[in-house]
Amino acid sequence: MTDSQAHEQADGHSDFVEDLASLTPTVLASYSRIEDERLRELVTSAISHLHAFVREVGLTNQEWRQALDFVNALGRGAGPGSNRAMALSDLLGVSTLVCLLEDTAVTGGAHHTASSVLGPVWRQGAPFVESGGSLLRSETPGEPLLFTGRVLDPSGNPLPDVTVHVWQATPDGLYENQDEEQEEMNLRARFTTGADGTFQFRSVLPGGYPIPTVEPLGTMLRLAKRPAWRPAHIHFMLHREGLRTLVTQIFHPLDPHLHQDAAFGATKDLMMGGFEEHTGPAPEPGIEGTWYTAEETFVMVPGESVVPAAPIE
Template identity: 45%
Template sequence: MLPSTPESLTPIVVQSMANTSDARIKELLCSLVRHLHAFVLETRLTEAEFEYALDYVNAIGQATCDTKNEAVLVADLLGVSSLVALLNNADHHGESDAALLGPFWRANSPSLEPGASLAAPGTPGIPLEGSGLVQDREGRPLAGVTVDIWHASPSGLYENQDETQPDMNLRGRFTTDENGRFRFRSVRPAGYPVPVDGPGGVLLRAQERHEFRPAHLHFMFSKPGYKVLITQVYADDSEFLHSDPTFGVTRRLVGQYRVEPRPGGDVAVFDHCFTLLEGEMVFPHPPIP
Protein backbone atom coordinates (compact mmCIF):
# COMPACT_ATOMS: atom_id res chain seq x y z
CA MET A 1 0.00 0.00 0.00
CA LEU A 2 1.16 3.50 -0.79
CA PRO A 3 -0.44 6.65 0.68
CA SER A 4 -2.42 8.90 -1.64
CA THR A 5 -3.92 11.31 0.92
CA PRO A 6 -2.92 12.46 4.43
CA GLU A 7 -5.63 10.27 5.96
CA SER A 8 -4.45 7.18 4.11
CA LEU A 9 -1.01 7.18 5.75
CA THR A 10 -2.13 6.21 9.29
CA PRO A 11 -3.35 2.65 8.56
CA ILE A 12 -0.17 1.97 6.57
CA VAL A 13 2.04 2.96 9.51
CA VAL A 14 -0.08 0.90 11.92
CA GLN A 15 0.05 -2.11 9.58
CA SER A 16 3.86 -1.89 9.55
CA MET A 17 3.80 -2.98 13.21
CA ALA A 18 1.72 -6.10 12.57
CA ASN A 19 4.63 -8.45 13.29
CA THR A 20 5.53 -6.90 16.64
CA SER A 21 5.75 -9.92 18.94
CA ASP A 22 5.30 -8.08 22.24
CA ALA A 23 1.55 -7.47 22.48
CA ARG A 24 1.84 -4.56 24.92
CA ILE A 25 4.50 -2.76 22.87
CA LYS A 26 2.33 -3.24 19.80
CA GLU A 27 -0.73 -1.84 21.58
CA LEU A 28 1.15 1.20 22.89
CA LEU A 29 2.89 2.09 19.63
CA CYS A 30 -0.17 1.58 17.43
CA SER A 31 -2.24 3.75 19.75
CA LEU A 32 0.51 6.37 19.84
CA VAL A 33 0.62 6.53 16.05
CA ARG A 34 -3.16 6.81 15.75
CA HIS A 35 -3.34 9.63 18.30
CA LEU A 36 -0.34 11.51 16.92
CA HIS A 37 -1.65 11.31 13.39
CA ALA A 38 -5.12 12.35 14.55
CA PHE A 39 -3.58 15.38 16.31
CA VAL A 40 -1.67 16.40 13.18
CA LEU A 41 -4.79 16.02 11.01
CA GLU A 42 -7.11 17.78 13.45
CA THR A 43 -4.83 20.79 13.96
CA ARG A 44 -3.57 20.89 10.35
CA LEU A 45 -0.03 21.09 11.72
CA THR A 46 2.25 23.24 9.57
CA GLU A 47 5.82 22.34 8.66
CA ALA A 48 7.12 25.29 10.68
CA GLU A 49 5.13 24.16 13.74
CA PHE A 50 6.41 20.60 13.30
CA GLU A 51 10.00 21.84 13.15
CA TYR A 52 9.43 23.91 16.29
CA ALA A 53 7.98 20.88 18.08
CA LEU A 54 11.04 18.77 17.24
CA ASP A 55 13.34 21.54 18.49
CA TYR A 56 11.28 21.70 21.70
CA VAL A 57 11.64 17.95 22.31
CA ASN A 58 15.39 18.22 21.72
CA ALA A 59 15.55 21.16 24.15
CA ILE A 60 13.93 19.03 26.88
CA GLY A 61 16.79 16.55 26.68
CA GLN A 62 19.43 19.26 26.48
CA ALA A 63 18.04 21.02 29.57
CA THR A 64 18.08 17.86 31.70
CA CYS A 65 21.11 17.73 33.97
CA ASP A 66 22.30 16.61 37.42
CA THR A 67 20.06 19.14 39.20
CA LYS A 68 16.78 18.77 37.32
CA ASN A 69 14.87 16.50 34.96
CA GLU A 70 13.09 18.67 32.40
CA ALA A 71 11.21 15.73 30.86
CA VAL A 72 9.57 14.99 34.20
CA LEU A 73 8.80 18.68 34.68
CA VAL A 74 7.10 19.03 31.28
CA ALA A 75 5.09 15.84 31.91
CA ASP A 76 4.04 17.37 35.24
CA LEU A 77 3.03 20.68 33.67
CA LEU A 78 0.89 18.91 31.08
CA GLY A 79 -0.92 16.93 33.78
CA VAL A 80 0.39 13.61 32.44
CA SER A 81 2.28 12.65 35.61
CA SER A 82 -0.76 13.23 37.81
CA LEU A 83 -3.00 11.37 35.36
CA VAL A 84 -0.72 8.31 35.40
CA ALA A 85 -0.54 8.42 39.22
CA LEU A 86 -4.34 8.63 39.57
CA LEU A 87 -4.93 5.94 36.95
CA ASN A 88 -2.57 3.45 38.57
CA ASN A 89 -3.61 4.13 42.16
CA ALA A 90 -7.37 4.49 41.85
CA ASP A 91 -8.63 2.94 45.08
CA HIS A 92 -10.60 5.59 46.89
CA HIS A 93 -11.58 3.21 49.67
CA GLY A 94 -8.09 1.96 50.37
CA GLU A 95 -4.68 3.35 49.61
CA SER A 96 -3.87 6.99 50.23
CA ASP A 97 -3.90 9.13 47.11
CA ALA A 98 -0.70 8.87 45.12
CA ALA A 99 0.98 12.04 43.89
CA LEU A 100 3.84 13.17 41.74
CA LEU A 101 7.32 11.83 42.37
CA GLY A 102 8.56 15.17 41.12
CA PRO A 103 11.86 15.92 39.43
CA PHE A 104 13.89 16.30 42.64
CA TRP A 105 13.67 12.96 44.47
CA ARG A 106 17.05 11.40 45.24
CA ALA A 107 17.59 7.77 46.15
CA ASN A 108 19.60 6.72 49.21
CA SER A 109 18.85 9.67 51.45
CA PRO A 110 20.24 9.25 54.99
CA SER A 111 18.58 6.89 57.48
CA LEU A 112 17.62 8.82 60.62
CA GLU A 113 16.52 7.94 64.14
CA PRO A 114 12.90 8.60 65.21
CA GLY A 115 12.34 12.30 65.84
CA ALA A 116 15.59 13.35 64.17
CA SER A 117 15.74 16.49 62.07
CA LEU A 118 15.88 16.57 58.29
CA ALA A 119 17.31 20.06 58.51
CA ALA A 120 21.04 20.62 58.87
CA PRO A 121 22.08 22.95 61.71
CA GLY A 122 21.56 26.56 60.73
CA THR A 123 18.79 25.87 58.22
CA PRO A 124 16.45 28.88 58.59
CA GLY A 125 12.69 28.61 58.88
CA ILE A 126 9.79 27.97 61.25
CA PRO A 127 10.49 24.74 63.18
CA LEU A 128 8.31 21.83 62.09
CA GLU A 129 7.36 18.84 64.25
CA GLY A 130 6.01 16.13 61.97
CA SER A 131 4.49 12.74 62.64
CA GLY A 132 2.31 10.18 60.95
CA LEU A 133 0.55 6.85 61.12
CA VAL A 134 0.94 4.16 58.47
CA GLN A 135 -1.75 1.49 58.29
CA ASP A 136 -3.06 -1.22 56.00
CA ARG A 137 -6.43 -1.25 54.25
CA GLU A 138 -8.10 -2.69 57.37
CA GLY A 139 -6.76 0.09 59.58
CA ARG A 140 -4.10 -2.04 61.27
CA PRO A 141 -0.84 -0.22 62.02
CA LEU A 142 2.15 -1.27 59.93
CA ALA A 143 5.51 -1.58 61.64
CA GLY A 144 8.81 -1.58 59.77
CA VAL A 145 7.70 0.71 56.94
CA THR A 146 10.48 2.84 55.45
CA VAL A 147 9.33 6.46 55.22
CA ASP A 148 11.37 8.57 52.80
CA ILE A 149 10.71 12.30 53.30
CA TRP A 150 12.03 15.25 51.31
CA HIS A 151 10.99 18.85 50.75
CA ALA A 152 12.10 22.28 49.60
CA SER A 153 13.54 24.90 51.90
CA PRO A 154 11.56 27.95 53.05
CA SER A 155 13.23 29.81 50.18
CA GLY A 156 11.66 27.31 47.75
CA LEU A 157 14.76 25.37 46.71
CA TYR A 158 15.68 21.69 47.04
CA GLU A 159 19.23 21.13 48.26
CA ASN A 160 20.50 19.98 44.87
CA GLN A 161 19.33 23.30 43.39
CA ASP A 162 20.98 25.41 46.07
CA GLU A 163 24.74 25.60 46.59
CA THR A 164 24.23 27.12 50.06
CA GLN A 165 22.58 23.95 51.38
CA PRO A 166 24.64 20.91 52.42
CA ASP A 167 24.26 17.66 50.49
CA MET A 168 21.02 15.77 51.31
CA ASN A 169 19.64 18.63 53.41
CA LEU A 170 15.89 18.34 54.10
CA ARG A 171 15.91 14.65 53.12
CA GLY A 172 15.82 11.55 55.26
CA ARG A 173 14.39 8.09 55.82
CA PHE A 174 12.61 6.86 58.95
CA THR A 175 11.07 3.54 60.02
CA THR A 176 7.65 3.13 61.60
CA ASP A 177 7.51 1.65 65.10
CA GLU A 178 5.33 -1.19 66.41
CA ASN A 179 2.35 1.19 66.42
CA GLY A 180 2.87 2.23 62.80
CA ARG A 181 4.03 5.68 63.87
CA PHE A 182 6.94 7.81 62.70
CA ARG A 183 8.26 11.18 63.90
CA PHE A 184 10.57 13.76 62.39
CA ARG A 185 11.61 17.38 62.75
CA SER A 186 12.43 19.94 60.08
CA VAL A 187 11.52 23.47 59.03
CA ARG A 188 8.19 24.32 57.49
CA PRO A 189 8.37 24.20 53.67
CA ALA A 190 7.14 27.05 51.51
CA GLY A 191 5.48 27.18 48.15
CA TYR A 192 7.94 27.62 45.33
CA PRO A 193 8.15 28.19 41.59
CA VAL A 194 8.93 25.25 39.33
CA PRO A 195 12.04 25.90 37.19
CA VAL A 196 11.17 28.23 34.32
CA ASP A 197 14.61 28.61 32.75
CA GLY A 198 14.02 25.77 30.28
CA PRO A 199 11.30 24.24 28.09
CA GLY A 200 8.94 23.99 31.07
CA GLY A 201 9.06 27.76 31.45
CA VAL A 202 8.45 28.21 27.72
CA LEU A 203 5.32 26.07 28.06
CA LEU A 204 3.96 28.00 31.05
CA ARG A 205 4.57 31.38 29.44
CA ALA A 206 2.85 30.28 26.23
CA GLN A 207 -0.19 29.24 28.29
CA GLU A 208 0.00 32.38 30.49
CA ARG A 209 0.01 30.27 33.66
CA HIS A 210 1.90 30.94 36.90
CA GLU A 211 4.70 28.66 38.10
CA PHE A 212 4.05 28.49 41.86
CA ARG A 213 3.42 25.18 43.58
CA PRO A 214 1.64 25.07 46.97
CA ALA A 215 3.80 24.24 49.99
CA HIS A 216 4.10 20.48 50.54
CA LEU A 217 6.05 17.58 51.96
CA HIS A 218 7.03 14.60 49.80
CA PHE A 219 6.66 11.04 51.16
CA MET A 220 7.55 7.60 49.85
CA PHE A 221 6.45 4.54 51.85
CA SER A 222 7.85 1.07 51.26
CA LYS A 223 7.56 -2.33 52.94
CA PRO A 224 7.93 -5.81 51.43
CA GLY A 225 4.51 -7.15 50.47
CA TYR A 226 3.04 -3.67 49.88
CA LYS A 227 2.91 -1.31 46.92
CA VAL A 228 5.30 1.60 47.18
CA LEU A 229 3.24 4.72 47.92
CA ILE A 230 4.58 8.00 46.52
CA THR A 231 2.59 10.98 47.71
CA GLN A 232 2.64 14.58 48.88
CA VAL A 233 0.77 16.41 51.61
CA TYR A 234 -0.07 20.05 50.93
CA ALA A 235 -0.46 22.88 53.41
CA ASP A 236 -4.12 23.75 53.84
CA ASP A 237 -3.37 27.47 53.96
CA SER A 238 -1.44 27.65 50.67
CA GLU A 239 -2.75 30.22 48.19
CA PHE A 240 -1.91 27.94 45.24
CA LEU A 241 -3.93 24.86 46.22
CA HIS A 242 -6.44 25.37 43.41
CA SER A 243 -3.98 26.44 40.72
CA ASP A 244 -1.07 24.04 41.14
CA PRO A 245 0.79 24.15 37.78
CA THR A 246 1.49 20.40 38.01
CA PHE A 247 -2.13 19.45 38.89
CA GLY A 248 -0.89 17.39 41.86
CA VAL A 249 -3.35 18.47 44.58
CA THR A 250 -6.30 16.24 45.41
CA ARG A 251 -8.74 16.81 48.26
CA ARG A 252 -7.34 13.95 50.33
CA LEU A 253 -3.78 15.25 50.01
CA VAL A 254 -4.50 18.51 51.81
CA GLY A 255 -3.14 18.33 55.35
CA GLN A 256 -3.19 20.62 58.36
CA TYR A 257 -0.07 22.44 59.49
CA ARG A 258 -1.25 24.08 62.69
CA VAL A 259 0.99 26.62 64.41
CA GLU A 260 1.52 26.32 68.17
CA PRO A 261 3.06 29.10 70.27
CA ARG A 262 6.04 27.86 72.30
CA PRO A 263 8.33 29.66 74.77
CA GLY A 264 11.06 29.85 72.13
CA GLY A 265 8.72 30.86 69.32
CA ASP A 266 6.04 29.41 67.08
CA VAL A 267 6.28 25.78 65.95
CA ALA A 268 4.38 24.23 63.05
CA VAL A 269 2.87 20.83 63.93
CA PHE A 270 1.95 18.27 61.30
CA ASP A 271 0.33 14.83 61.60
CA HIS A 272 -1.19 12.66 58.87
CA CYS A 273 -2.49 9.13 58.32
CA PHE A 274 -1.35 7.04 55.34
CA THR A 275 -2.74 3.74 54.03
CA LEU A 276 -0.78 1.13 52.05
CA LEU A 277 -2.15 -1.63 49.85
CA GLU A 278 -0.77 -5.13 49.40
CA GLY A 279 1.29 -5.60 46.26
CA GLU A 280 4.72 -5.66 44.75
CA MET A 281 7.35 -3.31 46.20
CA VAL A 282 8.68 -1.51 43.11
CA PHE A 283 10.70 1.68 43.42
CA PRO A 284 10.76 4.46 40.82
CA HIS A 285 13.86 5.37 38.84
CA PRO A 286 15.49 8.45 40.37
CA PRO A 287 14.95 11.42 38.03
CA ILE A 288 18.30 12.87 39.20
CA PRO A 289 21.40 11.24 40.77
Protein backbone atom coordinates in the same frame (compact mmCIF):
# COMPACT_ATOMS: atom_id res chain seq x y z
CA MET B 1 21.68 -5.03 0.29
CA THR B 2 22.05 -7.16 3.42
CA ASP B 3 20.25 -10.46 3.94
CA SER B 4 18.03 -8.96 6.61
CA GLN B 5 17.02 -6.05 4.37
CA ALA B 6 16.22 -8.51 1.57
CA HIS B 7 14.18 -10.57 4.03
CA GLU B 8 12.23 -7.50 5.16
CA GLN B 9 11.40 -6.66 1.55
CA ALA B 10 10.35 -10.20 0.81
CA ASP B 11 8.07 -10.78 3.81
CA GLY B 12 5.06 -9.55 1.91
CA HIS B 13 4.04 -6.45 3.81
CA SER B 14 3.78 -3.10 2.06
CA ASP B 15 4.36 0.40 3.41
CA PHE B 16 3.25 1.92 0.11
CA VAL B 17 0.84 4.81 0.72
CA GLU B 18 -1.97 5.11 -1.82
CA ASP B 19 -3.44 8.40 -0.58
CA LEU B 20 -4.39 10.48 2.47
CA ALA B 21 -7.06 8.03 3.56
CA SER B 22 -4.76 5.02 3.46
CA LEU B 23 -1.80 6.66 5.26
CA THR B 24 -2.85 6.03 8.88
CA PRO B 25 -3.91 2.37 8.39
CA THR B 26 -0.67 1.75 6.48
CA VAL B 27 1.47 3.18 9.29
CA LEU B 28 -0.48 1.26 11.94
CA ALA B 29 -0.09 -1.99 10.01
CA SER B 30 3.61 -1.35 9.72
CA TYR B 31 4.00 -1.25 13.52
CA SER B 32 1.57 -4.08 14.23
CA ARG B 33 4.33 -6.71 14.06
CA ILE B 34 5.87 -5.63 17.39
CA GLU B 35 5.80 -8.93 19.26
CA ASP B 36 5.34 -7.70 22.82
CA GLU B 37 1.58 -7.28 23.14
CA ARG B 38 1.58 -4.36 25.57
CA LEU B 39 4.31 -2.48 23.69
CA ARG B 40 2.38 -3.02 20.44
CA GLU B 41 -0.75 -1.58 22.06
CA LEU B 42 1.13 1.47 23.38
CA VAL B 43 2.87 2.24 20.08
CA THR B 44 -0.08 1.74 17.77
CA SER B 45 -2.43 3.65 20.07
CA ALA B 46 0.04 6.55 20.27
CA ILE B 47 0.33 6.62 16.46
CA SER B 48 -3.42 6.43 16.09
CA HIS B 49 -4.03 9.36 18.46
CA LEU B 50 -1.21 11.44 16.98
CA HIS B 51 -2.58 11.00 13.45
CA ALA B 52 -6.11 11.80 14.68
CA PHE B 53 -4.82 14.98 16.35
CA VAL B 54 -3.05 16.10 13.16
CA ARG B 55 -6.17 15.43 11.09
CA GLU B 56 -8.51 17.09 13.60
CA VAL B 57 -6.65 20.41 13.79
CA GLY B 58 -5.54 20.38 10.14
CA LEU B 59 -1.90 20.80 11.17
CA THR B 60 0.23 22.81 8.73
CA ASN B 61 3.87 22.16 7.86
CA GLN B 62 4.92 25.35 9.63
CA GLU B 63 3.09 24.36 12.82
CA TRP B 64 4.59 20.87 12.77
CA ARG B 65 8.09 22.31 12.33
CA GLN B 66 7.47 24.56 15.35
CA ALA B 67 6.37 21.53 17.37
CA LEU B 68 9.52 19.65 16.39
CA ASP B 69 11.63 22.69 17.31
CA PHE B 70 9.94 22.63 20.74
CA VAL B 71 10.89 18.98 21.30
CA ASN B 72 14.44 19.56 20.07
CA ALA B 73 14.80 22.61 22.32
CA LEU B 74 13.79 20.47 25.33
CA GLY B 75 16.87 18.31 24.82
CA ARG B 76 19.28 21.16 24.09
CA GLY B 77 21.37 22.12 27.09
CA ALA B 78 20.04 19.27 29.20
CA GLY B 79 22.74 17.79 31.38
CA PRO B 80 23.09 15.34 34.24
CA GLY B 81 20.41 15.98 36.83
CA SER B 82 18.15 17.92 34.49
CA ASN B 83 14.97 16.24 33.42
CA ARG B 84 13.07 18.54 31.12
CA ALA B 85 10.94 15.71 29.77
CA MET B 86 9.68 15.09 33.32
CA ALA B 87 9.05 18.82 33.77
CA LEU B 88 7.00 18.89 30.55
CA SER B 89 5.02 15.85 31.69
CA ASP B 90 4.33 17.55 35.04
CA LEU B 91 3.31 20.84 33.43
CA LEU B 92 0.88 19.07 31.08
CA GLY B 93 -0.76 17.16 33.94
CA VAL B 94 0.32 13.83 32.49
CA SER B 95 2.39 12.84 35.52
CA THR B 96 -0.56 13.33 37.85
CA LEU B 97 -2.89 11.59 35.38
CA VAL B 98 -0.65 8.50 35.34
CA CYS B 99 -0.43 8.51 39.17
CA LEU B 100 -4.19 8.71 39.69
CA LEU B 101 -5.00 6.22 36.91
CA GLU B 102 -2.57 3.65 38.28
CA ASP B 103 -3.90 4.22 41.82
CA THR B 104 -7.40 3.40 40.60
CA ALA B 105 -6.26 0.34 38.63
CA VAL B 106 -4.04 -1.14 41.34
CA THR B 107 -6.17 -0.51 44.41
CA GLY B 108 -9.41 -1.71 42.85
CA GLY B 109 -11.29 0.94 44.79
CA ALA B 110 -9.75 0.03 48.18
CA HIS B 111 -9.13 2.93 50.56
CA HIS B 112 -5.65 4.30 49.84
CA THR B 113 -3.54 7.45 49.93
CA ALA B 114 -3.28 9.06 46.50
CA SER B 115 0.06 8.98 44.72
CA SER B 116 1.81 12.08 43.52
CA VAL B 117 4.85 12.64 41.35
CA LEU B 118 8.31 11.58 42.57
CA GLY B 119 9.81 14.81 41.26
CA PRO B 120 13.37 15.42 40.11
CA VAL B 121 15.25 15.76 43.42
CA TRP B 122 14.82 12.51 45.36
CA ARG B 123 18.21 11.07 46.38
CA GLN B 124 19.27 7.64 47.53
CA GLY B 125 21.12 7.28 50.82
CA ALA B 126 19.44 9.77 53.16
CA PRO B 127 20.36 8.91 56.77
CA PHE B 128 18.11 6.66 58.85
CA VAL B 129 16.79 8.71 61.77
CA GLU B 130 15.07 7.43 64.91
CA SER B 131 11.40 8.33 65.09
CA GLY B 132 11.11 11.75 66.70
CA GLY B 133 14.44 12.92 65.24
CA SER B 134 15.11 15.87 63.02
CA LEU B 135 15.37 16.37 59.26
CA LEU B 136 17.85 19.21 59.84
CA ARG B 137 21.54 18.52 59.21
CA SER B 138 22.55 22.21 59.26
CA GLU B 139 21.07 25.35 60.74
CA THR B 140 17.88 26.00 58.81
CA PRO B 141 15.90 29.09 59.77
CA GLY B 142 12.18 28.57 59.66
CA GLU B 143 9.04 27.93 61.63
CA PRO B 144 9.34 24.62 63.53
CA LEU B 145 7.12 21.76 62.42
CA LEU B 146 6.45 18.61 64.45
CA PHE B 147 5.08 15.99 62.07
CA THR B 148 3.43 12.69 62.97
CA GLY B 149 2.81 10.10 60.27
CA ARG B 150 0.68 7.00 60.65
CA VAL B 151 0.86 4.15 58.15
CA LEU B 152 -2.14 1.85 57.88
CA ASP B 153 -3.53 -0.85 55.62
CA PRO B 154 -6.93 -0.25 53.95
CA SER B 155 -8.70 -1.87 56.94
CA GLY B 156 -7.07 0.54 59.37
CA ASN B 157 -4.48 -1.85 60.82
CA PRO B 158 -1.07 -0.31 61.59
CA LEU B 159 1.79 -1.24 59.29
CA PRO B 160 5.12 -1.62 61.15
CA ASP B 161 8.60 -1.81 59.57
CA VAL B 162 7.72 0.43 56.63
CA THR B 163 10.67 2.47 55.35
CA VAL B 164 9.62 6.10 54.94
CA HIS B 165 11.77 8.45 52.85
CA VAL B 166 11.11 12.13 53.56
CA TRP B 167 12.52 15.10 51.65
CA GLN B 168 11.56 18.75 51.46
CA ALA B 169 12.72 22.25 50.57
CA THR B 170 13.67 25.03 53.01
CA PRO B 171 11.25 27.89 53.72
CA ASP B 172 13.09 29.66 50.88
CA GLY B 173 12.04 26.87 48.54
CA LEU B 174 15.48 25.32 48.03
CA TYR B 175 16.37 21.65 48.18
CA GLU B 176 19.76 20.77 49.66
CA ASN B 177 21.18 19.82 46.25
CA GLN B 178 20.30 23.31 44.95
CA ASP B 179 21.82 25.31 47.81
CA GLU B 180 25.48 25.52 48.87
CA GLU B 181 24.47 26.87 52.29
CA GLN B 182 22.92 23.54 53.28
CA GLU B 183 24.80 20.51 54.54
CA GLU B 184 24.70 17.26 52.60
CA MET B 185 21.30 15.57 53.06
CA ASN B 186 19.75 18.52 54.92
CA LEU B 187 15.97 18.09 55.07
CA ARG B 188 16.23 14.48 53.94
CA ALA B 189 15.83 11.38 56.11
CA ARG B 190 14.54 7.84 56.29
CA PHE B 191 12.40 6.48 59.11
CA THR B 192 11.05 3.05 59.99
CA THR B 193 7.51 2.80 61.32
CA GLY B 194 7.08 1.33 64.80
CA ALA B 195 4.71 -1.43 65.93
CA ASP B 196 1.87 1.11 65.94
CA GLY B 197 2.66 2.14 62.34
CA THR B 198 3.76 5.64 63.32
CA PHE B 199 6.82 7.78 62.73
CA GLN B 200 7.55 11.33 63.86
CA PHE B 201 10.00 14.00 62.93
CA ARG B 202 10.91 17.58 63.58
CA SER B 203 11.53 19.97 60.71
CA VAL B 204 10.69 23.46 59.51
CA LEU B 205 7.70 24.43 57.40
CA PRO B 206 8.71 24.03 53.75
CA GLY B 207 8.34 26.89 51.28
CA GLY B 208 6.88 26.83 47.80
CA TYR B 209 9.18 27.30 44.85
CA PRO B 210 9.10 28.14 41.16
CA ILE B 211 9.88 25.22 38.90
CA PRO B 212 12.87 25.98 36.67
CA THR B 213 11.38 27.56 33.59
CA VAL B 214 14.13 26.71 31.14
CA GLU B 215 13.16 27.20 27.54
CA PRO B 216 10.97 26.17 25.88
CA LEU B 217 8.95 25.47 29.04
CA GLY B 218 9.08 29.11 30.16
CA THR B 219 7.51 30.24 26.90
CA MET B 220 4.83 27.57 27.22
CA LEU B 221 3.84 28.80 30.70
CA ARG B 222 4.01 32.45 29.66
CA LEU B 223 1.72 31.93 26.67
CA ALA B 224 -0.77 30.11 28.89
CA LYS B 225 -0.44 32.83 31.59
CA ARG B 226 0.32 30.05 34.10
CA PRO B 227 2.39 30.80 37.22
CA ALA B 228 5.45 28.56 37.57
CA TRP B 229 4.93 27.97 41.31
CA ARG B 230 4.62 24.77 43.21
CA PRO B 231 2.84 25.15 46.57
CA ALA B 232 4.84 24.13 49.67
CA HIS B 233 4.95 20.37 50.21
CA ILE B 234 6.86 17.51 51.79
CA HIS B 235 7.76 14.48 49.66
CA PHE B 236 7.27 10.95 50.97
CA MET B 237 8.09 7.53 49.61
CA LEU B 238 7.00 4.51 51.66
CA HIS B 239 7.96 0.93 50.94
CA ARG B 240 7.90 -2.52 52.52
CA GLU B 241 7.96 -5.99 51.03
CA GLY B 242 4.46 -7.07 49.98
CA LEU B 243 3.09 -3.52 49.77
CA ARG B 244 2.75 -1.29 46.72
CA THR B 245 5.36 1.46 47.05
CA LEU B 246 3.62 4.74 47.83
CA VAL B 247 5.19 7.88 46.34
CA THR B 248 3.35 11.01 47.33
CA GLN B 249 3.53 14.63 48.47
CA ILE B 250 1.68 16.30 51.34
CA PHE B 251 0.85 19.98 50.89
CA HIS B 252 0.84 22.95 53.26
CA PRO B 253 -2.91 23.59 53.48
CA LEU B 254 -2.55 27.38 53.75
CA ASP B 255 -0.09 27.92 50.91
CA PRO B 256 -1.21 30.86 48.73
CA HIS B 257 -0.40 28.88 45.56
CA LEU B 258 -2.35 25.77 46.57
CA HIS B 259 -4.84 26.23 43.76
CA GLN B 260 -2.23 27.07 41.12
CA ASP B 261 0.20 24.16 41.33
CA ALA B 262 2.15 24.39 38.07
CA ALA B 263 2.53 20.59 38.16
CA PHE B 264 -1.14 19.82 39.03
CA GLY B 265 0.13 17.67 41.93
CA ALA B 266 -1.82 19.28 44.78
CA THR B 267 -4.89 17.08 44.77
CA LYS B 268 -7.66 17.22 47.38
CA ASP B 269 -6.54 14.06 49.19
CA LEU B 270 -3.05 15.38 49.84
CA MET B 271 -3.60 18.33 52.16
CA MET B 272 -1.56 18.10 55.37
CA GLY B 273 -3.90 16.80 58.07
CA GLY B 274 -4.25 18.18 61.59
CA PHE B 275 -2.35 21.31 60.66
CA GLU B 276 -2.25 23.59 63.71
CA GLU B 277 -0.41 26.73 64.75
CA HIS B 278 0.80 26.96 68.36
CA THR B 279 2.29 29.79 70.36
CA GLY B 280 2.54 28.21 73.81
CA PRO B 281 5.37 26.09 75.19
CA ALA B 282 6.49 23.36 72.80
CA PRO B 283 6.90 19.69 73.79
CA GLU B 284 10.53 19.80 72.62
CA PRO B 285 13.42 22.01 73.77
CA GLY B 286 14.74 24.79 71.56
CA ILE B 287 11.38 25.77 70.13
CA GLU B 288 10.19 29.28 70.86
CA GLY B 289 7.58 31.53 69.32
CA THR B 290 5.20 30.13 66.76
CA TRP B 291 5.43 26.44 65.93
CA TYR B 292 3.24 24.01 64.02
CA THR B 293 2.03 20.45 64.25
CA ALA B 294 0.69 18.26 61.47
CA GLU B 295 -0.50 14.67 61.28
CA GLU B 296 -0.96 12.53 58.24
CA THR B 297 -2.29 9.02 57.70
CA PHE B 298 -0.78 7.07 54.82
CA VAL B 299 -2.81 4.10 53.60
CA MET B 300 -0.82 1.50 51.67
CA VAL B 301 -2.26 -1.38 49.67
CA PRO B 302 -0.82 -4.84 48.96
CA GLY B 303 1.30 -5.00 45.86
CA GLU B 304 4.77 -4.82 44.45
CA SER B 305 7.48 -3.08 46.46
CA VAL B 306 9.56 -1.22 43.88
CA VAL B 307 11.95 1.60 44.67
CA PRO B 308 12.42 3.78 41.58
CA ALA B 309 15.81 4.87 40.29
CA ALA B 310 16.88 8.17 41.83
CA PRO B 311 16.65 11.06 39.33
CA ILE B 312 19.86 12.58 40.80
CA GLU B 313 22.86 11.17 42.69
